Amino acid sequence: MSEVEHVHFTEQRLAEIGALAKKYPAARSALLPVLHMAQEDFGYLPMQVQQLVADTLNLRLMVVREVVTFYTMFREHEAGKYRLEVCTNVGCMLNGADDLVQHITKTLGVDIGETTADGMFTVTEVECAGACSGAPVVQINNEYHEKVDAAYMDAFITKVNADIDGGQA
Amino acid sequence: MISSDPKQVKAICFDRIHLVGQAGLKVARKNGAYKFLPTLLKDFDSEQIVDEVKKSGLRGRGGAGFPTGLKWSFVPRNTGKPTYLLCNADEGEPGTFKDRDIMRYDPHLLIEGMLMAGFALGVKDAYIYIRGEFLAEANILDAAIEDAYAANLLGENILGTEFSMNLTLHRGAGAYICGEETALIESLEGRPGRPRFKPPFPAVEGFYRCPTVVNNVETLATIPAILEFGGDWHAAIGVPNNTGMKIFCVSGDVNKPGNYEVPMGTSLKVLIEEYCGGLKHGTVPKVVIPGGSSTPWLTAEHYDTPLTYDALMKAGSMLGAGAVIVMDETADLIAVTRRLAHFYAHESCGQCTPCREGTGWLERIMNRVEAGTGCEKDIKVLSDAAEHMAGRTICALADGAAAPILSLLKHFPEVVQERLMENAE
Amino acid sequence: MTTLYINDEEVTVSAGTSILEACREHGADVPYFCYHPELSVAANCRMCLVEVEGWNKPAASCCTPVGEGMKVTTQSESLSKDREMMMEYLLIHHPLDCPVCDQGGACKLQDYTMEHGAKHGRYSEVKRAVLDQDLGPFVSTCMTRCIHCTRCVRFADEIAGTGDMGVLSRSDHMRIEGIVEDALESELSGNLADICPVGALLDKPSHDVSRPWEVTRHKSTCTQCPQGCDIVIESRGDEVIRIKPDVDGAEPWICDRGRYVHAAFRSKQRILTPMVREESGLVEVSWDESIQAAIDILKDKRVGIIFSPDWSLESLASIRLLHDSVFEDAKVAFDLHRRDMRAFAFEEGFSMSSLQIAAADQVVILGCDLRQRLPILMQGLRKRSNEGKPVTRIGAMNYRTNSELSADALIRPREWVAVIARAMQQLKDFGKTAAGMDAWLENVEVRHEAGKLLADALLADSCALLVGEEIRSHSDAAALIHGLDLMMRAAGHAEAEADGRNLVPEGMNAQLLSAAFGDIRVSAGDLLDAASDGELDALILIGSDPMGDGLFSMQAKRAMEKVPLVQIGAIAGQTSEFASVMLPVAAYSEVEGTFINMEGRIRLAEHPLRSLGEERPLWKVMMRLVQAFGKDVPVVNLAELRLRVEAFIPEMKGVWDDGVSDDWCLPVVRNRDVSCAPNAIEPAMDLDMVSRYSMYREGMWARASSFLADAGDIHALDDLLVHPNTLKDAGLNVGECKIRVASGDYTYHVGTREDVAQGVLFISKRGVAGDLSCEIMASLEGDQ
Numbered sequence A: 001m002s003e004v005e006h007v008h009f010t011e012q013r014l015a016e017i018g019a020l021a022k023k024y025p026a027a028r029s030a031l032l033p034v035l036h037m038a039q040e041d042f043g044y045l046p047m048q049v050q051q052l053v054a055d056t057l058n059l060r061l062m063v064v065r066e067v068v069t070f071y072t073m074f075r076e077h078e079a080g081k082y083r084l085e086v087c088t089n090v091g092c093m094l095n096g097a098d099d100l101v102q103h104i105t106k107t108l109g110v111d112i113g114e115t116t117a118d119g120m121f122t123v124t125e126v127e128c129a130g131a132c133s134g135a136p137v138v139q140i141n142n143e144y145h146e147k148v149d150a151a152y153m154d155a156f157i158t159k160v161n162a163d164i165d166g167g168q169a
Numbered sequence B: 001m002i003s004s005d006p007k008q009v010k011a012i013c014f015d016r017i018h019l020v021g022q023a024g025l026k027v028a029r030k031n032g033a034y035k036f037l038p039t040l041l042k043d044f045d046s047e048q049i050v051d052e053v054k055k056s057g058l059r060g061r062g063g064a065g066f067p068t069g070l071k072w073s074f075v076p077r078n079t080g081k082p083t084y085l086l087c088n089a090d091e092g093e094p095g096t097f098k099d100r101d102i103m104r105y106d107p108h109l110l111i112e113g114m115l116m117a118g119f120a121l122g123v124k125d126a127y128i129y130i131r132g133e134f135l136a137e138a139n140i141l142d143a144a145i146e147d148a149y150a151a152n153l154l155g156e157n158i159l160g161t162e163f164s165m166n167l168t169l170h171r172g173a174g175a176y177i178c179g180e181e182t183a184l185i186e187s188l189e190g191r192p193g194r195p196r197f198k199p200p201f202p203a204v205e206g207f208y209r210c211p212t213v214v215n216n217v218e219t220l221a222t223i224p225a226i227l228e229f230g231g232d233w234h235a236a237i238g239v240p241n242n243t244g245m246k247i248f249c250v251s252g253d254v255n256k257p258g259n260y261e262v263p264m265g266t267s268l269k270v271l272i273e274e275y276c277g278g279l280k281h282g283t284v285p286k287v288v289i290p291g292g293s294s295t296p297w298l299t300a301e302h303y304d305t306p307l308t309y310d311a312l313m314k315a316g317s318m319l320g321a322g323a324v325i326v327m328d329e330t331a332d333l334i335a336v337t338r339r340l341a342h343f344y345a346h347e348s349c350g351q352c353t354p355c356r357e358g359t360g361w362l363e364r365i366m367n368r369v370e371a372g373t374g375c376e377k378d379i380k381v382l383s384d385a386a387e388h389m390a391g392r393t394i395c396a397l398a399d400g401a402a403a404p405i406l407s408l409l410k411h412f413p414e415v416v417q418e419r420l421m422e423n424a425e
Numbered sequence C: 001m002t003t004l005y006i007n008d009e010e011v012t013v014s015a016g017t018s019i020l021e022a023c024r025e026h027g028a029d030v031p032y033f034c035y036h037p038e039l040s041v042a043a044n045c046r047m048c049l050v051e052v053e054g055w056n057k058p059a060a061s062c063c064t065p066v067g068e069g070m071k072v073t074t075q076s077e078s079l080s081k082d083r084e085m086m087m088e089y090l091l092i093h094h095p096l097d098c099p100v101c102d103q104g105g106a107c108k109l110q111d112y113t114m115e116h117g118a119k120h121g122r123y124s125e126v127k128r129a130v131l132d133q134d135l136g137p138f139v140s141t142c143m144t145r146c147i148h149c150t151r152c153v154r155f156a157d158e159i160a161g162t163g164d165m166g167v168l169s170r171s172d173h174m175r176i177e178g179i180v181e182d183a184l185e186s187e188l189s190g191n192l193a194d195i196c197p198v199g200a201l202l203d204k205p206s207h208d209v210s211r212p213w214e215v216t217r218h219k220s221t222c223t224q225c226p227q228g229c230d231i232v233i234e235s236r237g238d239e240v241i242r243i244k245p246d247v248d249g250a251e252p253w254i255c256d257r258g259r260y261v262h263a264a265f266r267s268k269q270r271i272l273t274p275m276v277r278e279e280s281g282l283v284e285v286s287w288d289e290s291i292q293a294a295i296d297i298l299k300d301k302r303v304g305i306i307f308s309p310d311w312s313l314e315s316l317a318s319i320r321l322l323h324d325s326v327f328e329d330a331k332v333a334f335d336l337h338r339r340d341m342r343a344f345a346f347e348e349g350f351s352m353s354s355l356q357i358a359a360a361d362q363v364v365i366l367g368c369d370l371r372q373r374l375p376i377l378m379q380g381l382r383k384r385s386n387e388g389k390p391v392t393r394i395g396a397m398n399y400r401t402n403s404e405l406s407a408d409a410l411i412r413p414r415e416w417v418a419v420i421a422r423a424m425q426q427l428k429d430f431g432k433t434a435a436g437m438d439a440w441l442e443n444v445e446v447r448h449e450a451g452k453l454l455a456d457a458l459l460a461d462s463c464a465l466l467v468g469e470e471i472r473s474h475s476d477a478a479a480l481i482h483g484l485d486l487m488m489r490a491a492g493h494a495e496a497e498a499d500g501r502n503l504v505p506e507g508m509n510a511q512l513l514s515a516a517f518g519d520i521r522v523s524a525g526d527l528l529d530a531a532s533d534g535e536l537d538a539l540i541l542i543g544s545d546p547m548g549d550g551l552f553s554m555q556a557k558r559a560m561e562k563v564p565l566v567q568i569g570a571i572a573g574q575t576s577e578f579a580s581v582m583l584p585v586a587a588y589s590e591v592e593g594t595f596i597n598m599e600g601r602i603r604l605a606e607h608p609l610r611s612l613g614e615e616r617p618l619w620k621v622m623m624r625l626v627q628a629f630g631k632d633v634p635v636v637n638l639a640e641l642r643l644r645v646e647a648f649i650p651e652m653k654g655v656w657d658d659g660v661s662d663d664w665c666l667p668v669v670r671n672r673d674v675s676c677a678p679n680a681i682e683p684a685m686d687l688d689m690v691s692r693y694s695m696y697r698e699g700m701w702a703r704a705s706s707f708l709a710d711a712g713d714i715h716a717l718d719d720l721l722v723h724p725n726t727l728k729d730a731g732l733n734v735g736e737c738k739i740r741v742a743s744g745d746y747t748y749h750v751g752t753r754e755d756v757a758q759g760v761l762f763i764s765k766r767g768v769a770g771d772l773s774c775e776i777m778a779s780l781e782g783d784q
């Protein structure tokens, strides 16, 4: 992304955004959904993407900056291909989330918030995922994995790594 | 099928939740979804609906427990401005996971509830604000909304009547505070979710400064049954002033964590022992947080408390959103408190001085206390800092942040005392 | 009205007032940080807690409306503890660096810590540090001191309209940031340092210069634009440290021009001693010698006098006395932006107060860069458009107003006639007529659709018409203004009490200028041409710089090369190159004086600073010249001089003894019987010239201020600007272009901007291409 000077939305996206904006009393309401789209399209939200969103919705850049920095799901920096977001709030904590985090970080050799050197995994702790009956919960790229234990994560990591080695990543 | 005999009712929101394919419109309709809607649109007027809901005694399931019918009656009519209905599906309170099940297993129930509420309130545009992490649920809801549009259950002249309503699903992006209704409105307006002070209340000046009703998913999902069977029917379930069924999200140290919809007034003990298969260790819980992490703790002495707004209030806590977090004798209460302190420090929207600065301060002290390097005066500082956050801010997040600290200090001073200086040089 | 009890005292306030405002009105002390009377309520600092009887928790008084019978307590043990805790929370991350902080001594945080805080803070964890930012030449930051009250953010959104400050992130990572390229995009940015209650946003020019307790303050009037804001000059010794808005004044803000002009007071450009030109250049001489030198140049000569309209009333009266006593036949000019000297149907100055303008149903801005010209008035209009009230603008450039305009049209100067004709036609069609309309319309064939916007606005019940420099300096200004006047009469906006005719003046004191000089004024351009043509023998400039300001710099240069110049003033400027004699005059910060602003409000500037050198108040210099010429000295003291002012403006009788109330406004000349039909000349060239006014560069004082010069560089536009299509039509690209005007061919850099009307050549910078300002038409020529 950093090399890309000019970013733009595809025609299709623009049409989608146009239709979306009409669903609200004011287009500015579409800001969160459009940032989600932009993040999907560009992977994360560096300044030029934020500027693009501002221009697309005819908002001031500051409005976009405020929103991007407020919400934790918006990333201003590139993350790994797989984002392992472990809920460590009370429900999961009572069910071993802390040990799980320790296990994952040790296995991958990174600290919380870091990305593995190969750019495959980023490990973060997140707040209550709203699925405490399935504690501990790990969200992997927006997908919920419930009742996760060390073995489950090992299997997942092994599979991803095998795919890389097999040239499929 | 929901029984028309209040004594026989097993479930309201979860009545059809386990039916296979219920998320699809066809199956849902076969199972009774939207069955009563045509009658309602034809035979009821707004006032009647609000009256039925008032009569039902339904109280908001999002946390505050405010009577739903009363809230609806506050919406001014004929202001010349549109009225908006917003469904609060932000479900962020640690310990809650009920709305998620309604949305992913029976989305049409929610849509039907919103249609009925929208009809009662004269709403043209309604929105569901769903927490950003619930992507799978959002996709299910989106599909359901699309189906409903295709079946003329949403959009212009619904089922051939005068009534038209649009429904839009809107995803949040990771901020607990957006569950607070005014923060939700700010967020839906494309801004950071920073709560607004009240008055003015959303009913008068909410979304884009127009009259707005914000209701929780469970609240709205209860509406179809109330209108089909009548307010009195609902009022006969549960106990007076605490009527109907309530979903409790039980998590923590129980054998069968999960969502249980039970009549209001069921005791905590019954819920844990009869529904949740009892505690993992021991016979009496050390701590139960009855309404989600923001509610004060109950201890063993309150194990028999009936789960109602009033009884829990009397016991010094709150029913909140019905998120029952159970801790048995193995739980490290200091670690739990520290973790919750971290949660509130992370989620404070940052605008109010006591909350912005206090939550971080509490967390940092708790870090030390947990590490065994606390000191005697930390106890006074913790209680001072927590006490002066609660009730002095724009929204109730600060109260929620104070609750675990104050509960810990109140019920388990000796536990804290013991840990202080444990590892100090 | 609502009656409530504040600390057991019964008070009555208007319904909907906040408890805090009720307390402020009735002298009950409630501490606060985030509240600001001019900004929306944020209620985030939580310092303003009070107790209300029957409520189970303390209430934030700034956001709680009063209720009938409410019993409010502002002092209690529990509130003291709350306030103590609020201070403790706020100071958790504060660096506690008061000894090195400019705000120290004038800091709410410091004051409240003393008043409400505990002796010791109990926070012993790591402190947060926040990165500082570069917000441009006027505001410096120390963001670690920020208490997140968001006053600055609300100011940028609501007052400046730039929205370039914001609140990023959340929790205790929350921070205030500005998005700025080189500097804040606001002509009001200096106010940020004032509204920041702590030392986070500070005044950059006075950074590390003084501490609040070292300065003395005196009230004065800013003379940097016709608004004439009430200011407080903060000085240490005789040095001006800061200029701030007067909190008791009409407006809570002042613009950056008025605030930072004070660097000029001590600049090298000041004339501090009398000087005379010798072979070697200008040399310092005694007052006697300089006066003698002036006499040598001026005695029995044909003299032209150009003075600045921004002198105080007393000074202006003394200029007239000099004229009458010594130079009875001299030509006199003061307006450097006016080409058409025929009488205007309504003269410069406002018929309405700023408040009335803000309250009008419709506001129409014609050909005016109001944000640069009258930034404080523009601020009021911005507030009005925030409330959804309409503002219409028509002109040659979409000068950025930082606010929503309800209607907007770009037109070129030659189209004004057609715009007015179209509007007039519409009024007639609606049955709104005035005698003279038919005559005006008679020879005008053309119609321009923008006229519809004008007519639509004029059809409202009340309409404030703001006529700007594009019309005032138009070569056919009298006819255009006559046309506008006819429409205003027809639409009922010319009656007493409902007069909406406002002609944005070049400077202050329009009433005195027309009363004292109406009979003798000529066009500055003509006067200068007369000098070049040998019709004059000498020039006197009194505080005016026709080389640097206005439209006639080319003529000025020519004239000064031709005839000797006596320069009387406080600032030397470019003209001093040509001066044979310079007589030093006190700055407006150094003398007592009286001013009339554009609304007709009388402003008194009192308690002067001491002079820096040998300069004297202007009136004394004038009288000394009278005396030196051997004439009777007409006035010997300020009181006598003021009687002369009263003679010109009888309404002012008693002002200096009794004072005036703020709602009293002096009327300006209106309802002149004129009848000038529009000139029907075929334009000889295809482009119209429009010259831009820059608040950072126009005026001798501004140019002499190093602070404003910095801002001027940052905010400068290209020398010459045209619409991209204009350049394309001429087959040219951005870059050096040959420009043909009546006086010859020139080569300048031409840039493009979408918001310049097509067919307009916009001169945006003084000095470089500024010499072209006198031209009204041009064409782009040839290859590049």
Ligand SMILES: Cc1cc2nc3c(=O)[nH]c(=O)nc-3n(C[C@H](O)[C@H](O)[C@H](O)COP(=O)(O)O)c2cc1C
Residues within 6 Å of the ligand: B059, B060, B061, B062, B063, B064, B065, B066, B068, B088, B089, B090, B091, B092, B093, B176, B177, B178, B179, B180, B181, B182, B214, B215, B216, B217, B219, B220, B395, B396, B397, B400
């Ligand atoms: C910090 C905070 C978080 C909240 N989170 C939620 C939430 O996630 N879901 C919800 O329905 N209500 C939440 N609420 C309650 C809402 O503000 C509001 O009372 C509720 O949506 C009203 O709906 P109801 O009347 O149907 O309960 C929260 C309140 C606070 C103070």
Ligand code: SF4
Residues within 6 Å of the ligand: B177, B194, B195, B347, B348, B349, B350, B351, B352, B353, B355, B356, B393, B394, B395, B396, B397, B398
């Ligand atoms: S209490 Fe906390 S979360 Fe609520 S508005 Fe204030 S700062 Fe924001």
Ligand code: FES
Residues within 6 Å of the ligand: C031, C032, C033, C034, C035, C042, C043, C044, C045, C046, C047, C048, C049, C060, C061, C062, C063
């Ligand atoms: S002044 Fe009321 S909260 Fe700041």
